[in-house]
Amino acid sequence: MNLKQLKHVVALSDTLNFHRAAERVFLTQSALSRSIANFESDIGLVIFDRSNGQVAVTSVGQQVLHRARKLLADSHNFLQDVRHLKEGISGLVSFGMGPFLAATVIPSALKKYHLAHPGISLNMNINRWDYLRNLLENEEIEFFIADIRQIPDDQNLNITLLGNPSIGFYCRRGHPLHKQNSDAPINAQELLEFPMASVGIPPVVKQEIKHELNLAESADLKIDIQCDDLLLLKNLLPGTDIVLLCAKAMMAFPSIQEEIVHLNVPMANNKFGTWGLVTIKSKELTPAAQILAQLLCTHIVEATNEF
Structure with missing residues (x-):
């Protein structure tokens, strides 16, 4: 028994005429008759009553045909789903993202992806690189994008570098450091008052920032409030004298620029951190995940170059 035989049986049940059924399935009448007979022999049941020169479906045949139609429909849906998965038209993509990226450049990229691929469901995990790495190794996500500086060398991982984000210092409009001339440089001592x-800053990066600010080794670049939720940190600024240290891309939105200003803190190098795409070398991304990863990487590279 095979799917072709099921199609032959259904065609005959629809037409109750061997000639018309044979035309529908592109067979000769004799070939269709043999296929039907072989099918009935295989399952040990009579599906069609051929007496009196007419074709009729038997009572047991009605039950068999009900199952046959369902199997053919499931087969069609299965093949369609496989084709859609292959072409990246449908399916589920599970991936991970660092907190900063999830709050800045990623939303616009996801919107663009959804509009282009409405049949794809997305499951995004937002967390630090170590948590996302565990998800990746357990095959709970296909890839993640995050700050990859602290990821140790691992021959099982494939890491694609995407760029180094620029950082800056920000405060509310009207802050004591926001002088009449907003371009006036602010020294580190003023800043530390x-x-x-x-967001969480690795010790090595903290040392690099201290060096760029010309702070003494003994000086403490104290972070009073540390949190990986950048939107929460941004909302702390209005009405307070808190200074926010974060990547410039976070402050690129007009709604934020209206209430928060960038402080001119001279630094020869303001690029800290390294964004990267992380995958398992032995695992090939699904077509839908490949399309998504490429789109996200493009947006991140553009954001890095812009700021």
Whole structure:
């Protein structure tokens, strides 16, 4: 028994005429008759009553045909789903994203992806690189994009570098550091007189920032409020004297620029951190995941170059 035989049986049940059924399935009448007979022999049941020169479906045949139609429909849907998966038209993509990226450049990219591929369901995990790496190794996500500086060398991982984000210092409009001439440079000592908020900063990066600010080794670049939720940190600024240290791309939105200003803190190098796409070398991304990863990487590279 095979799907072709099921199609032959259904065609005959629809037409109750061997000639018309044979035309529908592109067979000769004799070939269709043999296929029907072989099918009935295989299952040990009579599907059609051919007496009196007419074709009729038997009572047991009605039950068999009900199942046959369902199997053919399931087969069609299965093949369509496979084709859609192959072409990236449908399916589920599970992936991971660092907190900063999830709050900045990623939303616009996801919107663009959804409009182009409405049949794809997305499951995004937002967390730090170590948590996302565990998800990746457990095959709970296909890839993740995050700050990859602290990821140790691993021959099982494939890492694609995407760029180095620029950082800046920000405060509310009207902050004591926001002088009449907003372009006036602010030295590190002035900066350290106020509480500072930031995402989590690795010790090595903290040392690099201290060096760029010309702070003494003994000086403390104290982070009073540390949180990986950048939107929460941004909302702390209005009405307070907190200074926010974060990537410039976070502050690129007009709604944010209206209430928050960039401080001119001279630094020869303001690029800290390294964004990267992380996958398992032995695992090939599904077509839908490949399309998504490429789109996200393009947006991140553009954001890195812009700021």
